[in-house]
Amino acid sequence: MTEVDSTIVASTWTRPLQPPAKIPDKADIVIIGGGIVGVSTAWFLAKQGIKVVVCEKGHIAGEQSGRNWGWVRVQGRDTREIPMMLESQRIWDTLEQETGEDVGFVRRGCYFTARSRKELESIDTWLGIADEYGIESRVLSAGEIRKHLGDSPVNWHGALYTEADGRAEPHKAVPAIARAAERAGATLLTSCAVRGLETSGGSVSAVVTEHGTIRTATTLCAAGAWSALFCRSLGIALPQLKVRGTVARTAACENVLDGNVFDELLGIRRRQDGGYTIAHGTIIKHPITPSTLRWSIKFIPALLQELKVLRLSIGREFLEEWRMPKRWELDEVTPFEQTRVLDPDPDPGVLRGIRKNLDKMFPQLAATPIVESWAGMIEMTPDVVPVFSDVPKLPGFYIATGLSGHGFGLGPGAGKALAGMLTGTDTGIDLKPLRYGRFFDGSPIRPQSSI
Numbered sequence: 417m418t419e420v421d422s423t424i425v426a427s428t429w430t431r432p433l434q435p436p437a438k439i440p441d442k443a444d445i446v447i448i449g450g451g452i453v454g455v456s457t458a459w460f461l462a463k464q465g466i467k468v469v470v471c472e473k474g475h476i477a478g479e480q481s482g483r484n485w486g487w488v489r490v491q492g493r494d495t496r497e498i499p500m501m502l503e504s505q506r507i508w509d510t511l512e513q514e515t516g517e518d519v520g521f522v523r524r525g526c527y528f529t530a531r532s533r534k535e536l537e538s539i540d541t542w543l544g545i546a547d548e549y550g551i552e553s554r555v556l557s558a559g560e561i562r563k564h565l566g567d568s569p570v571n572w573h574g575a576l577y578t579e580a581d582g583r584a585e586p587h588k589a590v591p592a593i594a595r596a597a598e599r600a601g602a603t604l605l606t607s608c609a610v611r612g613l614e615t616s617g618g619s620v621s622a623v624v625t626e627h628g629t630i631r632t633a634t635t636l637c638a639a640g641a642w643s644a645l646f647c648r649s650l651g652i653a654l655p656q657l658k659v660r661g662t663v664a665r666t667a668a669c670e671n672v673l674d675g676n677v678f679d680e681l682l683g684i685r686r687r688q689d690g691g692y693t694i695a696h697g698t699i700i701k702h703p704i705t706p707s708t709l710r711w712s713i714k715f716i717p718a719l720l721q722e723l724k725v726l727r728l729s730i731g732r733e734f735l736e737e738w739r740m741p742k743r744w745e746l747d748e749v750t751p752f753e754q755t756r757v758l759d760p761d762p763d764p765g766v767l768r769g770i771r772k773n774l775d776k777m778f779p780q781l782a783a784t785p786i787v788e789s790w791a792g793m794i795e796m797t798p799d800v801v802p803v804f805s806d807v808p809k810l811p812g813f814y815i816a817t818g819l820s821g822h823g824f825g826l827g828p829g830a831g832k833a834l835a836g837m838l839t840g841t842d843t844g845i846d847l848k849p850l851r852y853g854r855f856f857d858g859s860p861i862r863p864q865s866s867i
């Protein structure tokens with residue numbers, strides 16, 4: 417088997433930073449954030465000849481977009497995301513060809529397992545939704561699961577299965593999209609934090625970065641876990657909270673399963689390098705911060721939904737957020753420069769659980785070492801679907817954030833939809849259900865899918 421670099425994932429955010437030699441003095445559109453949403457949007461804009469600049473405070477894919485599990489699934493999604501996700505999968509199909517780079521995308525199916533009939537009943541409600549959107553999902557019996565997932569001592573009652581779902585390699589795919597955007601004419605600036613905006617007559621007139629000012633009338637905040645802070649500095653309230661996900665990767669090993677499996681023990685998928693990306697199936701950690709208190713009422717429905725899996729803690733993160741400035745002068749160093757890369761430690765207890773659960777679920781892999789582990793902060797809105805929207809009180813300012821634990825797969829489709837939003841072009845993807853105002857206009861807050 418081929419030798420794999422022991423930091424193949426972490427090297428996305430640990431290599432030396434490359435500040436820009438110079439920055440453009442103007443652009444049609446400036447995007448804040450070089451995650452999958454920022455670079456995909458830039459790619460679709462640049463292909464239309466629009467002069468777009470992406471400012472990333474750290475590395476391309478240095479935060480959520482380089483740390484995720486790599487699942488590209490429609491199964492189990494909120495109906496508000498489904499048309500965009502189906503479009504995204506179509507883009508994934510040709511991404512390799514379009515970017516000229518290996519992104520590791522393959523469709524090998526997605527499984528949500530159930531241990532009991534009751535559990536199966538709680539997930540097979542998806543079948544009605546799948547039917548409505550023409551998605552081929554079905555329930556596998558215990559016997560069928562064995563055929564798909566091979567030998568495991570776990571006694572599964574059934575599983576929800578969508579054959580057309582797939583996976584890609586985040587550390588390859590996101591930089592590949594970024595390079596494609598550059599080739600199409602976009603300017604990508606790394607190590608370039610955006611400190612704030614200038615306005616003229618109440619509308620956006622420039623983006624102020626740590627390296628200078630870029631004149632523009634349109635800016636998109638695709639700042640992931642930092643979006644709420646950035647918006648707050650502009651006087652815009654954005655309900656957003658974060659949870660920490662710990663992830664690990666095994667060495668290359670026997671192929672015991674080729675799809676993505678979500679089980680109460682593990683989330684697991686085969687990697688292109690012959691190993692597995694693995695995470696705990698039922699632990700989500702939320703460090704309580706002042707934002708938790710500020711937004712608790714709006715997040716109650718999501719909290720109740722995740723009650724069984726959510727582990728709350730209070731510690732360092734509370735004080736860090738408490739002390740973090742909320743406003744600053746634009747000639748001052750900001751929190752975005754102070755934390756170039758949000759790089760939480762993987763949780764040692766969760767890592768032990770992952771190892772134990774892997775051995776329990778696939779004893780054939782008991783001797784396979786875990787060779788790399790990392791963590792990422794997943795950010796979400798109260799209804800666990802994104803905000804893709806203008807903000808009426810600040811013309812020219814748009815938000816694309818809150819993709820929760822499902823934004824990697826959605827990224828290319830989001831890029832297409834957002835490029836349409838910014839240029840006023842109809843892409844056939846309805847973004848009204850994702851408007852910013854829904855959290856403040858009395859609309860019911862109803863998460864349909866989990867984090």
Ligand SMILES: Cc1cc2nc3c(=O)[nH]c(=O)nc-3n(C[C@H](O)[C@H](O)[C@H](O)COP(=O)(O)OP(=O)(O)OC[C@H]3O[C@@H](n4cnc5c(N)ncnc54)[C@H](O)[C@@H]3O)c2cc1C
Nearest residue numbers: 449451453473481484485487610640661792822823824825
């Ligand atoms: C552990 C984990 C597992 C996941 N698993 C999956 C999965 O299997 N499938 C799936 O579809 N999704 C998954 N996700 C979710 C997915 O990774 C995210 O939804 C997606 O990457 C979000 O992309 P983004 O571009 O919005 O944000 P990010 O990738 O977080 O990018 C935002 C960028 O903005 C930059 N930034 C912030 N503020 C500024 C500023 N002021 N100036 C300049 N730059 C700034 C940041 O440095 C960052 O790089 C997972 C996430 C995690 C953490």
